[in-house]
Amino acid sequence: MNTNRLSETLTAALNEQMTKEAHASQIYLSYGAWADSQGFGGIANFLFRHANEERNHMMKILEYILKRGGKVNVTAIPAPPANPVNVQKCFEKVFQHEVDNTTAIYKVVKMSLVQEDWATWNFMQWFVKEQTEEETLALDLLDKIKIAGGEKADSNSIYSLDRDLKSTPDDATLAQDATTENP
16 A cells, blocks of 8 residues: 655655755854864854754654654765855855755745645745744844954954854844734
């Protein structure tokens, strides 16, 4: 008896997204190691936490495929890109990676909509919201870096940012959660 409730194309797309999440984890891990080697322990801590979060995203997808009766296909991931040259470039790369990941997630969402696989469509809505949060968080950090002076930020500004990121929450306030009492 066949218990698989995922189409071949959705199974392939979910496996591909699972690999993208694993790759994202490696990127954050690599950038965190770079930040630590530059003396930015707070930035490194922030990036290491996000590496773990991306790995958790990978596991969510893996578990979903299994629970729907699909076959998980674990494949090699590409090496992370080259290390950034400064803190601003680091977070520009983080932001661009998150935008690329959002585009990939939207493809899975669209595929599930076209195939009328409502379970997968519903499952992927968590990732849609998560990506909105990830992009917002990266943009907020880029704004802080610009205020600090961007690529020409002085050591005091970078020190303050590094100190703040050590304890910065890993989520961002989203527009859909705003109210007049809590903008």
